[in-house]
Structure formats: structure tokens, C-alpha cells
Amino acid sequence: MREDVSEVATSLHRPGTKRSRVPYDSFEWQQDPHPTNGVPRSAWTRQRRRLSRWHRPYTLVLIFLDLCSTLLASWIGATFLEKAQSGFRERSLFFLHGESLFFFFAYIVLPLGWLITLWANGSYDRRYLGLGSEEFKRVVRASVFVVAGVSLLAFATVTSLSRGTVAVVSLSGLLFILICRYFARQVLHIARKRTGHGAHRMILVGTLPEALEVYTAVTRSPAAGLIPVAIHITDGYAAARGIETPVPVFAGRDVLQLVREVAADTIAVCGSASAEPGELRRLAWQLEGTGVDLVVAPQLTDIAGPRVHIRPIEGLPLLHVEEPTLSGPGWLAKNLMDRMAAGLGLLMLSPVLLAVAIGIRMSDPGPVFFRQPRVGHEGKTFRVWKFRTMYVDAEERKATLEELNESDGMLFKMKQDPRIFTFGGKLRATSLDELPQLINVLKGEMSLVGPRPLPADDGDYLGDVRRRLLVRPGITGLWQVSGRSDLSWDEAVRLDLYYVDNWSLTYDLAILWRTIGVVLRRKGAY
Known part of the structure; x- marks a missing residue:
């Protein structure tokens, strides 16, 4: 295990430029960069692309699957409409001016509109992909919006729209998209468990007990795709002496430089790591444009999302924890x-x-x-x-x-x-x-x-x-x-x-x- 024994830091911000050297082993002394209130967005363009390499191909796969799902839903809807009409075509959205217009709306406008709506609702956002129910909620929300849009278009153009066709297309399309995304997620989980691909490399920042607690929590589920690769302790290197840790421990380092060294793409601030007001905000400024995610792991364990609500008061985000629902x-x-x-x-x-x-x-x-x-x-x-x-x-x-x-x-x-x-x-x-x-x-x-x-x-x-x-x-x-x-x-x-x-x-x-x-x-x- 590689350990950094440089100057002890007790906060998130980088240590001052005046420092005294202390005994160290296997550590290269580095000059601190000049403090800034943000990182130029062009500075880490190359790094950002490398860190996002798993998300882009996975998103392309999802787009392809969503497109196939909507096309299949349109084909099923057209088949249903032809059978329902029993030999004649009523004046509907798909048959306004003949079969050519039907193909245009059914196989071009509707699938592309559905994909754009999915993108606008954040269903391709990497923060929601791979774990939890938020991805599926956004897919359902986007599909409801598509149905509402089709209905509004039919009303605006005074078009006689087949309700059965709309129901078949919308329900089958939603079902196909959810099924395809479920199986894509399972493949991603298998890749994360067996090879580690498609995972986020995380640096834990905080006191050693807090960081180890977060490490235990995130590693319980390999499918979550969170792999801690380093711990940056804020209570000094002495706190880690004689303690065996699962990942390398660092102290007194510039967090951004450490991110580059260990090729991380996520910084997790654990518990009370940000003791000084404004430190967390300045760290968020420094991460702008870098492609590195900043997450905060509060000292709340085993509390599910529905019980946690953030209520900002005069710029202060208060984390409210509701009581368990054991009646009603x-x-x-x-x-x-x-x-x-x-x-x-x-x-x-x-x-x-x-x-x-x-x-x-x-x-x-x-x-x-x-x-x-x-x-x-x-x-x-x-x-x-x-x-x-x-x-x-x-x-x-x-x-x-x-x-x-x-x-x-x-x-x-x-x-x-x-x-x-x-x-x-x-x-x-x-x-x-x-x-x-x-x-x-x-x-x-x-x-x-x-x-x-x-x-x-x-x-x-x-x-x-x-x-x-x-x-x-x-x-x-x-x-x-x-x-x-x-x-x-x-x-x-x-x-x-x-x-x-x-x-x-x-x-x-x-x-x-x-x-x-x-x-x-x-x-x-x-």
C-alpha cells in the first residue's frame, strides 16, 4: 500500500505555500499550483474524454435500443390500425395524405421525437444510469410527455386520431424501452462485477473513520460501479499510522492533483470533512469543466432517498430526514x-x-x-x-x-x-x-x-x-x-x-x- 506522508492537512483546501519538510518515504515533493476560484474548462478536455469513455459507448447502445423499441412500437401500432380498420383507412395522424406520410410520421418523426424527449428528461445522464429507479422514472416521464405531445398535435391540427393506435404505440414503446434498458443494465452490472469496466473511480476525502465507513457502504454492491481508489484524510497522516486500509492513504495533498495521479473521476466528501465554511463551494468551482463528479456522503447511513429531503433556507441546504412510515x-x-x-x-x-x-x-x-x-x-x-x-x-x-x-x-x-x-x-x-x-x-x-x-x-x-x-x-x-x-x-x-x-x-x-x-x-x- 502506497502512503503519502506529506504535510498534514485538516481541510479540503490546499495547504499554504509556506511549509516545512517532514520525513517521508516514497513521496515526490511537488510545488503547489497557484490558488484559483475555478479551473478553465479547456484545461482538462483530454482528461474529461478519457474519464467518460465507459459512458459514451453505453449511451450509444441505449440510444440504439431506444430507437429500435420505438420503431417496433410504430410497426405494431400500424399493424393494429390496419386490422382495426378492416379494409379502409380512417382519417388519422398516420394517414393524412396517404401511405408516404404515414411512414414519415410513424418511422421518422415519432422515433426521433421520442429520443429527443428522453434526452431532454435526462434519461441518458450518467448520474442516473446503472443503478436505482431514477432512470426508469425519467423514461416513464418522457413517454407520458410523448403521448401528451401527440394528443396535442392531433387536437391542434383537428386530426381524427385513433385512440387504440396511440395506446398500443405508447404502451408497447414504453414497455420495450424499459425491458431493453433493464437488460442493458444487467450487462453493465456483470461488466462491473467481473472486469471493473463501466465503474467510477472515487477518492474519499474526510477523516479516516468516515472514509472507511463510506468505503464499506459503496463496496457492498459492486453493481453500483463505485470503486474507491484512494483516501485523502483530513485529520492528518498520524491518524492512519498502524491501521491497515484497503486503498492507499494520502494526507496534505492538493485534491485535484491527486485526482490526476490516481485517474479518478469522482470525489466523495465524507461526513464532516468540509469543516470550514465555503470550502466545499470552492472545491466545486475548481471541478467545473473537468468532468470530475463531486458527491457528498453525509453522516447518515442506511437511510433511503424517499426519507431524505433537501430544503434550502437562505442559501443553506438543510438535509431533512423524515420518520419511517409505519402506519397510514x-x-x-x-x-x-x-x-x-x-x-x-x-x-x-x-x-x-x-x-x-x-x-x-x-x-x-x-x-x-x-x-x-x-x-x-x-x-x-x-x-x-x-x-x-x-x-x-x-x-x-x-x-x-x-x-x-x-x-x-x-x-x-x-x-x-x-x-x-x-x-x-x-x-x-x-x-x-x-x-x-x-x-x-x-x-x-x-x-x-x-x-x-x-x-x-x-x-x-x-x-x-x-x-x-x-x-x-x-x-x-x-x-x-x-x-x-x-x-x-x-x-x-x-x-x-x-x-x-x-x-x-x-x-x-x-x-x-x-x-x-x-x-x-x-x-x-x-
Whole structure:
């Protein structure tokens, strides 16, 4: 690991020109450039192009896919219109003056107009590509604008427009664009995970604990495309002595010069790094025209975007953090959805449940179901329903296997647990043993999505763990779709608390969708 031991800096701005030399190893002394209130836009033109090399080809691919999607939507709409007219052409937008005008509007004006609207709505902005839902929101917003524009054009030209054609073209075009962008994102994620291409190289600026916390957060998801390559500490090099860091640590350096040296394209100011008023603004001035992004990572962890709002007051941006939504119409809708889905699921899966029950009885004599006390909503105890996957004397044999426990938390886990019979192992691998918990959901004791239910015989849950009890435990949850039994206890608790603090109906649907893939891959199921 390469470490910079130059003059200790305690702020974002470059140190003064008067400096005394200190002992250093493997460090080339450099003269500071003259301070400025901004960087000429032409100074880093070559650097900017090199840093943006992943974004431009990816954007070209998106443009091509969007164009193909709109052309395909126009073709489908034209086919639908021809069939609907049954041999004659009504006076519509596409057939104002014959077939040539139809081709002009359907295959030139509409696709190009759609692409321009997508660009105007920022759907090609690299800040929104590759992660999160903002990209898809902007695509939907642009598509709504296209439909509104077509309708306005038809009204202004007093054109009899086929509503069915507009609906088919707009819905199919939007669907094709979203599907193509989803698969393009998956390819980008694979490239980022395997090769590191298409990622942003980031310098973390702040105190060492703050920088390491941000490093841990951004590296949890390689698909995010954020790769920290250096840490510039503002609390002095002495703070890093004797501490092993995952990336090189620098101190007392000009941040812009460091960006050039490590070929970074993003500067992340962590926590309280900008202690002096105006420093962050001056750094933003210096980055103008360089192609380098400036992001601020506040001392707020595991807080999702919908709960964070910026409210400027007299030029001061105040970051407001709203309370978690654990009641109200959304919560009522969640409960109704749980009950309806559980009832329908039990009805539709009854043949599967019967087949599993017969398999258990044939594999090992004893009860079909296993019921264990668990802690639920607000600390209330209930009995969870599960298909039995272990021999009937499993609880008695557990005491002899405690030293072989592979979990560092409150649950006993073994990859090769001798208490599990063969058919039970298959049930666990496919997660079919969890299906009877739909009974708990129907009774209101559990939810489809929520934190994992904890055993009731391990004493009271205090501290952060107790916060999990603010919501009903779930059949699946963020822990289950993020690694299940392969995760440490601390990581599982962190994910459960993140769900509690940032719950939403949309998030529930996303977790349910991810559960399908996790079950099919049998990841962490044992």
C-alpha cells in the first residue's frame, strides 16, 4: 500500500505555500499550483474524454435500443390500425395524405421525437444510469410527455386520431424501452462485477473513520460501479499510522492533483470533512469543466432517498430526514395485500402442500409440520408454521452440536446438519419448507415481506435488534434476498433494520421479485 506522508492537512483546501519538510518515504515533493476560484474548462478536455469513455459507448447502445423499441412500437401500432380498420383507412395522424406520410410520421418523426424527449428528461445522464429507479422514472416521464405531445398535435391540427393506435404505440414503446434498458443494465452490472469496466473511480476525502465507513457502504454492491481508489484524510497522516486500509492513504495533498495521479473521476466528501465554511463551494468551482463528479456522503447511513429531503433556507441546504412510515394508508394496503395473497396462495398451492406432506411422512415418521415459538410484531410471541425437515429428536441432538454452529448470531446454522433427513434437505434447498408460513400471514402474525422471525427462547432482544420488532416478520425479506445464511449476524441485522427504516410498497414488490431469483439459484439455503 502506497502512503503519502506529506504535510498534514485538516481541510479540503490546499495547504499554504509556506511549509516545512517532514520525513517521508516514497513521496515526490511537488510545488503547489497557484490558488484559483475555478479551473478553465479547456484545461482538462483530454482528461474529461478519457474519464467518460465507459459512458459514451453505453449511451450509444441505449440510444440504439431506444430507437429500435420505438420503431417496433410504430410497426405494431400500424399493424393494429390496419386490422382495426378492416379494409379502409380512417382519417388519422398516420394517414393524412396517404401511405408516404404515414411512414414519415410513424418511422421518422415519432422515433426521433421520442429520443429527443428522453434526452431532454435526462434519461441518458450518467448520474442516473446503472443503478436505482431514477432512470426508469425519467423514461416513464418522457413517454407520458410523448403521448401528451401527440394528443396535442392531433387536437391542434383537428386530426381524427385513433385512440387504440396511440395506446398500443405508447404502451408497447414504453414497455420495450424499459425491458431493453433493464437488460442493458444487467450487462453493465456483470461488466462491473467481473472486469471493473463501466465503474467510477472515487477518492474519499474526510477523516479516516468516515472514509472507511463510506468505503464499506459503496463496496457492498459492486453493481453500483463505485470503486474507491484512494483516501485523502483530513485529520492528518498520524491518524492512519498502524491501521491497515484497503486503498492507499494520502494526507496534505492538493485534491485535484491527486485526482490526476490516481485517474479518478469522482470525489466523495465524507461526513464532516468540509469543516470550514465555503470550502466545499470552492472545491466545486475548481471541478467545473473537468468532468470530475463531486458527491457528498453525509453522516447518515442506511437511510433511503424517499426519507431524505433537501430544503434550502437562505442559501443553506438543510438535509431533512423524515420518520419511517409505519402506519397510514400504505401500511393498511400492505396488510390487505398480505392477507389476500396468503389466502390465494394457500388455495392455489394446496396440491403442492399435500405432495410435500406425503413426502415428509414417507421419509420420516412423525408430524408433518414443525411449530416453534417466535417473536413477532411489538414483541408478541407466536408459533411459526413450517414443514418439518429434521428428525423428531432434532432439538435433543442440538445440544451436542452447539460447538459446530457456523452462525455468529442467535440462530443455529450448519451447512451439513446431520439432523436433517434427505427429503427435508431438498425442501430447504428449494425453500418449500417455508410455504406453511402463509398460514401465519393469513392470521396476521407475519407478512409476506419483513425481517426474519427470531426464536422466542433466546431471551429479550435489546438495543438495535429490538427495533426489528416494529414491523411484522416476513416469509422473505431483504436478508433473504441478500445472501441468507451466508451472511454474518451483524450484516443480517443491518439489512433488517434498513428494511424497517425504509419500508414501502414498491420496496416490498421489488423484494418479492428478487426472491424468485434467489430461490431458483438456491443461494444460502441450508
